[in-house]
Amino acid sequence: MTNLDFTTLLPYINLLPAAIAITLQVGLGGFILAIVLAIVVGSLRTRKLNWAVHLVLTAYVEFFRGTPLLVQLFVVYYGLPSFGIRIEPMIAAIVTMGLNSGAYLSEVVRASILSVDRGQYEAAAMLGYNSMQTISQIILPQALRIAVPTFMNGFSSIIKETSLISVLPVIELTKLGNQIYAKTYHPFEIYITMAIIYFVMTYSVTFLAKWLERRLSVWVN
Amino acid sequence: MGELIRISNLSKSFADTTVLQSLDMQVNSGEIVAIIGSSGSGKSTLVRCIAGLESVSGGEILLDGEAVVNTASTYGKVGMVFQNFNLFPHFTVGENIIKPLKTILKMKDDIATEKAKTLLDKVHILDKFEQYPNSLSGGQKQRLAIARALAMEPEIIIFDEPTSSLDPELAHEVFETISDLAKEGQTMLIVTHQINAIRRFATRVVFLNKGKIEVEGTPDYIFNQADNHILQQFLKQVDFADI
Numbered sequence: 001m002t003n004l005d006f007t008t009l010l011p012y013i014n015l016l017p018a019a020i021a022i023t024l025q026v027g028l029g030g031f032i033l034a035i036v037l038a039i040v041v042g043s044l045r046t047r048k049l050n051w052a053v054h055l056v057l058t059a060y061v062e063f064f065r066g067t068p069l070l071v072q073l074f075v076v077y078y079g080l081p082s083f084g085i086r087i088e089p090m091i092a093a094i095v096t097m098g099l100n101s102g103a104y105l106s107e108v109v110r111a112s113i114l115s116v117d118r119g120q121y122e123a124a125a126m127l128g129y130n131s132m133q134t135i136s137q138i139i140l141p142q143a144l145r146i147a148v149p150t151f152m153n154g155f156s157s158i159i160k161e162t163s164l165i166s167v168l169p170v171i172e173l174t175k176l177g178n179q180i181y182a183k184t185y186h187p188f189e190i191y192i193t194m195a196i197i198y199f200v201m202t203y204s205v206t207f208l209a210k211w212l213e214r215r216l217s218v219w220v221n
Numbered sequence: 222m223g224e225l226i227r228i229s230n231l232s233k234s235f236a237d238t239t240v241l242q243s244l245d246m247q248v249n250s251g252e253i254v255a256i257i258g259s260s261g262s263g264k265s266t267l268v269r270c271i272a273g274l275e276s277v278s279g280g281e282i283l284l285d286g287e288a289v290v291n292t293a294s295t296y297g298k299v300g301m302v303f304q305n306f307n308l309f310p311h312f313t314v315g316e317n318i319i320k321p322l323k324t325i326l327k328m329k330d331d332i333a334t335e336k337a338k339t340l341l342d343k344v345h346i347l348d349k350f351e352q353y354p355n356s357l358s359g360g361q362k363q364r365l366a367i368a369r370a371l372a373m374e375p376e377i378i379i380f381d382e383p384t385s386s387l388d389p390e391l392a393h394e395v396f397e398t399i400s401d402l403a404k405e406g407q408t409m410l411i412v413t414h415q416i417n418a419i420r421r422f423a424t425r426v427v428f429l430n431k432g433k434i435e436v437e438g439t440p441d442y443i444f445n446q447a448d449n450h451i452l453q454q455f456l457k458q459v460d461f462a463d464i
């Protein structure tokens with residue numbers, strides 16, 4: 001067994017904040033995009049749609065759920081430039097993570113909306129709510145309350161999945177780890193440190209989720 | 222007393238089950254009409270058609286002379302109180318009344334709040350103003366639902382078995398509230414099995430059987446005089462269930 005020596009990492013510690021910041025930016029940016037997409041797509045998919053819109057939305061959800069995130073990243077970052085669409089690696093990362101997670105979470109939103117009692121629609125209609133007002137003020141707030149735990153899990157997943165963007169020219173945590181490894185040859189110390197940092201991030205999300213759920217459950221039966 | 226609702230030759234089917242057939246009925250303002258009938262006779266379907274919650278298959282329903290086709294034709298004129306309340310759980314008791322007033326009637330916040338307080342006081346749950354519906358008893362929930370319907374100042378309020386999910390004492394509270402409304406001249410259409418309540422305030426009773434009006438008349442006529450075999454049979458069962 002080799003001797004562990006974490007001090008070899010010390011010279012690189014000043015690089016950590018920037019890498020953590022990138023990881024968080026991609027994680028948070030992707031998550032926010034995912035939420036918006038999930039709410040819009042998930043809500044639309046509970047309604048009767050014109051066939052073209054239906055086709056596009058279904059294709060989006062099925063494609064992103066049925067292909068690997070890594071391949072999606074390659075398509076967006078390396079593939080799109082063949083069509084003259086060149087995007088910054090950070091933007092490519094955020095957009096891909098958002099589209100990917102949005103596809104999964106839209107199904108959660110859809111299922112949550114469908115689980116809201118029919119009587120809520122009827123009560124709203126009798127009071128004069130139109131369908132836009134009903135969905136936005138009556139149905140979605142209840143559906144999203146149901147979806148919150150899954151959303152927060154989704155946030156944790158995105159943070160973990162940001163390690164995949166180390167394949168792009170972006171120095172996030174995992175990529176930084178790879179670079180330090182190339183210089184120090186102390187893989188265990190490096191990657192366990194990275195793992196702990198990821199863990200602290202996702203574990204904080206768990207706490208945030210518990211707090212949010214408690215706050216939001218005052219009115220739950 | 223003007224005519225509020227005129228139903229002519231109404232029929233309603235779901236797929237291949239006919240639920241209502243060639244039904245005629247009127248409701249005048251100020252009337253309190255009770256609808257009775259055994260399970261499956263079409264009571265809910267009838268009142269839901271009147272509310273615009275179900276489309277009709279044939280005939281027509283006129284509300285103030287205009288055809289009811291969906292809830293857009295009835296809102297503001299018809300209020301509905303459901304068996305399972307259908308309160309908005311994510312709104313407080315006060316907000317259940319205030320939000321619709323602001324969203325639908327564009328009422329100013331302070332005016333809506335004032336109105337909500339007056340109504341909640343009327344149904345005796347003003348002290349619950351800040352709480353969420355999940356902390357109310359069944360009777361309080363239903364009284365909130367009544368206050369919410371009243372807030373839109375409908376010409377008629379429809380109740381579909383408003384007390385059948387409540388214990389007798391709680392049902393009593395709700396009928397007290399309905400009785401108060403009756404004294405104020407509120408037009409109401411009530412589906413219920415509570416014969417005692419009907420005797421107290423209904424001005425007319427309609428007995429539905431297999432999607433048709435079998436017999437109708439004053440409570441006294443229906444409960445004491447009508448010589449109708451099917452009605453007699455039905456009343457025997459309900460009296461038994463009422464104990």
Ligand SMILES: Nc1ncnc2c1ncn2[C@@H]1O[C@H](COP(=O)(O)OP(=O)(O)OP(=O)(O)O)[C@@H](O)[C@H]1O
Pocket residue numbers: 235238240258259260261262263264265266267
């Ligand atoms: N949405 C629907 N789809 C199909 N059939 C329905 C639907 N709604 C009601 N029915 C049928 O219509 C008939 C009348 O139902 P309705 O609910 O109007 O009866 P009801 O008199 O209100 O009965 P209850 O006392 O049990 O509430 C029943 O046979 C019922 O199964």
Ligand SMILES: [Mg+2]
Pocket residue numbers: 264265266381382
């Ligand atoms: Mg019924």
